[in-house]
Amino acid sequence: MEKELRLMKGNEAIAEAAIRAGADAYFGYPITPQSEVIEYLMTQEPHKRTGMVVLQAESEVAAINMVYGAAACGRMAMTSSSSPGISLKQEGLSYIAGAELPCLVLNVVRGGPGLGTIQPAQSDYFQSTKGGGHGDYRLIVIAPASVQEMYDSVELGFDLAFKYLNPVMVLADGIIGQMMEKVELGEQKQRRAPEAIAKQCPWATVGKPTTRERNIITSLDLVAANQEKFNIKLQNKYHEIQEKEVRYEMINCDDAEYIIVAYGSSARLSMKAMDILRAKGIKVGIFRLITLFPFPSKQLFDLADKVKGFLAVEMSAGQMIEDVQLAIQFKKPAKHFGRFGGVIPSPEEIANAMEQKIIGG
Amino acid sequence: MSEITLQDIIKEENLVYKKSKVMTNNTLSYCPGCGHGTAHRLIAEVIEELGIQSETIGVCPVGCSVLMYNFLDIDMQQAAHGRAPALATAIKRIMPEKYVFTYQGDGDLAAIGTAETIHACNRGENITIIFINNGIYGMTGGQMAPTTLPGMPASTCPFGRNVELMGNPLKMTELVANLAGVYSVTRQSVHTPRNVRRAKKALLQAFENQKLKRGVSFVEIVSNCNSGWKLTPRKANEWMEENMFPFYPLGDIKVDGQLVTK
Numbered sequence: 023m024e025k026e027l028r029l030m031k032g033n034e035a036i037a038e039a040a041i042r043a044g045a046d047a048y049f050g051y052p053i054t055p056q057s058e059v060i061e062y063l064m065t066q067e068p069h070k071r072t073g074m075v076v077l078q079a080e081s082e083v084a085a086i087n088m089v090y091g092a093a094a095c096g097r098m099a100m101t102s103s104s105s106p107g108i109s110l111k112q113e114g115l116s117y118i119a120g121a122e123l124p125c126l127v128l129n130v131v132r133g134g135p136g137l138g139t140i141q142p143a144q145s146d147y148f149q150s151t152k153g154g155g156h157g158d159y160r161l162i163v164i165a166p167a168s169v170q171e172m173y174d175s176v177e178l179g180f181d182l183a184f185k186y187l188n189p190v191m192v193l194a195d196g197i198i199g200q201m202m203e204k205v206e207l208g209e210q211k212q213r214r215a216p217e218a219i220a221k222q223c224p225w226a227t228v229g230k231p232t233t234r235e236r237n238i239i240t241s242l243d244l245v246a247a248n249q250e251k252f253n254i255k256l257q258n259k260y261h262e263i264q265e266k267e268v269r270y271e272m273i274n275c276d277d278a279e280y281i282i283v284a285y286g287s288s289a290r291l292s293m294k295a296m297d298i299l300r301a302k303g304i305k306v307g308i309f310r311l312i313t314l315f316p317f318p319s320k321q322l323f324d325l326a327d328k329v330k331g332f333l334a335v336e337m338s339a340g341q342m343i344e345d346v347q348l349a350i351q352f353k354k355p356a357k358h359f360g361r362f363g364g365v366i367p368s369p370e371e372i373a374n375a376m377e378q379k380i381i382g383g
Numbered sequence: 384m385s386e387i388t389l390q391d392i393i394k395e396e397n398l399v400y401k402k403s404k405v406m407t408n409n410t411l412s413y414c415p416g417c418g419h420g421t422a423h424r425l426i427a428e429v430i431e432e433l434g435i436q437s438e439t440i441g442v443c444p445v446g447c448s449v450l451m452y453n454f455l456d457i458d459m460q461q462a463a464h465g466r467a468p469a470l471a472t473a474i475k476r477i478m479p480e481k482y483v484f485t486y487q488g489d490g491d492l493a494a495i496g497t498a499e500t501i502h503a504c505n506r507g508e509n510i511t512i513i514f515i516n517n518g519i520y521g522m523t524g525g526q527m528a529p530t531t532l533p534g535m536p537a538s539t540c541p542f543g544r545n546v547e548l549m550g551n552p553l554k555m556t557e558l559v560a561n562l563a564g565v566y567s568v569t570r571q572s573v574h575t576p577r578n579v580r581r582a583k584k585a586l587l588q589a590f591e592n593q594k595l596k597r598g599v600s601f602v603e604i605v606s607n608c609n610s611g612w613k614l615t616p617r618k619a620n621e622w623m624e625e626n627m628f629p630f631y632p633l634g635d636i637k638v639d640g641q642l643v644t645k
Contacts, residue, residue: 089473
């Protein structure tokens with residue numbers, strides 16, 4: 023069969039991917055730079071294409087709680103927003119993690135704090151990977167670096183969400199959301215029938231038949247000992263995710279003496295910086311994170327024995343760098359370079375930072 | 384002639400009351416005298432009588448009735464504080480043929496969840512919203528609610544609600560009645576047998592309305608909180624009649640999509 027190729031924005035690609043993946047519901051609230059997600063969905067009339075429910079909610083708070091309601095029915099539900107809106111979703115995310123429900127949340131990050139700016143940033147790394155809401159929980163965080171990966175993140179995200187019964191965040195940024203690239207589209211998948219959902223999600227609240235006990239979706243347990251037991255179960259799940267689901271890409275790392283660690287748009291920008299440095303005879307490789315949680319700590323720890331230093335490049339004032347330093351246990355120098363508040367670093371700046379902070383440093 | 388034994392009396396035709404099979408055998412966690420237990424029982428009876436136990440999904444709030452799922456034998460979701468109408472929106476839109484209801488206190492529905500309540504009502508979601516209004520935060524220990532009456536004491540207004548400082552009580556029920564997406568609105572109580580019968584009829588109608596797909600059916604139950612009000616159960620009911628009902632008058636407010644003119 024011939025490939026179906028289309029030129030799309032990242033925000034449009036992820037919306038099309040949701041329809042084609044057979045997602046059951048999308049709930050969202052407009053915010054720049056990701057409003058194209060719901061705009062595109064509305065133009066597609068998914069209720070006609072697949073029966074998918076798409077609703078513009080009154081707030082990000084309502085949207086994430088609609089996701090909770092749909093996910094608790096065993097449905098493939100998603101929402102999207104950008105940084106200030108994602109802050110509003112933290113309560114809901116904590117409840118979703120606490121109730122062990124699967125869902126997909128897209129954050130097209132913009133500069134903060136506060137209302138910040140509408141330009142691209144990566145300054146929500148801490149919020150995404152360390153919790154964000156209250157309690158001991160983790161999101162699985164996927165960081166796409168292209169429009170194609172935005173598209174692919176839907177299927178991967180829902181797979182992981184249902185496998186581990188955990189919310190999954192796609193952490194993009196304004197560049198990935200807004201830029202247009204060629205995308206290879208997948209086939210239209212059928213939405214799961216109610217019988218299949220009841221079988222896959224025996225916990226789903228879809229109405230209690232006489233054949234089973236009632237299903238209850240809650241994150242409440244007033245007995246502290248039980249709540250601790252539940253938390254241990256959650257932690258075991260996160261450990262399993264850490265063991266099995268680390269994803270990353272190593273580019274020119276075989277002969278590299280210096281490593282750029284980056285994800286998303288920063289990894290794309292760093293490709294050019296690597297070319298600049300290699301042209302000068304400096305052997306630079308890129309370690310691109312695809313999952314931010316789980317973080318590839320072991321892989322970076324091992325890599326630290328083979329190289330001279332690391333530069334963490336991110337469009338933030340320095341967040342991921344903390345995980346890089348922890349991962350390599352300070353075996354080699356690891357420093358941060360970033361532009362932030364919506365400013366995108368140039369490849370030349372990244373190359374200079376590597377020369378000055380790591381090679382010359 | 385042989386004597387009549389207890390076994391002779393326990394017969395179906397002699398039965399005047401039995402627990403609904405939609406109620407579980409768990410002991411209610413409510414204070415003696417509280418109206419929640421009665422309201423739960425009525426919902427269970429309505430679900431049983433309509434034969435919709437396998438088709439009903441309930442959403443319980445944060446507050447005293449957070450553990451409602453322990454008492455009703457149906458599939459239930461527990462919502463974050465105030466967000467029940469958002470959950471119910473999604474459940475109903477995904478499964479339009481099911482019966483979906485929320486059960487919310489005054490803090491949940493009329494304070495932290497005001498936006499979710501108004502917008503679910505305004506969108507005309509085909510759900511039933513059951514609003515228990517006792518004018519106080521029961522679970523957290525008797526703090527002022529959006530529905531606390533002027534002059535009424537609570538732990539965060541120990542000298543009574545001063546409307547100049549603390550604002551006025553909010554009549555959410557009258558407010559949502561004016562929204563186009565709301566099909567029926569009624570205010571009931573469950574403190575006397577007569578009121579219980581009326582409230583049950585209202586609840587039955589509110590669930591049946593879901594079949595019409597004409598929007599929200601909203602049932603407020605003005606109830607008591609003898610613990611929070613610091614009154615005996617009997618005194619609390621008297622106080623409710625004397626103070627709550629004049630401010631929150633019982634009766635239908637919107638019927639078949641039309642506001643009731645008085």
